[in-house]
Amino acid sequence: MAILNCLYARQLCYEDPSCSAILEIIPRVCGPELVACSTVTVKKCQAALRTLQAFTFFRPTCLCREPHVDPDCNSFLNFLFDHPCDYVEWKGKNLRSRCNKPKLFLYVRAYIVNSIFF
16 A cells, blocks of 8 residues: 555545544544644544544555645644644543653654655
8 A cells, every 4th residue: 555645645534434524523522722632532532533543544654745845734644643632641530741752653754755755
């Protein structure tokens, strides 16, 4: 399977009823904020993001050109693979942020993008 451009992958997702349903529910379960996790349904948000990432359109990832060249694509890429709710975890009854989440995946993706486009 080829790695797709994120906007093209998103379009294919919108055309698939199952994928589209997940894509449309994420703003409701994750909240409208993309800078911080602004929902009380963190676990549902994380599950929806993982489910969306599991669709073949986004496997193993999707790619974009550099942010200054394609900001819309990079915005969706960050929404999908670097969502702020991914950095939140539950410890007992307390909610806390995981600020030290490894960024290896992002570095690998950047390497792949550079090797494909340049």
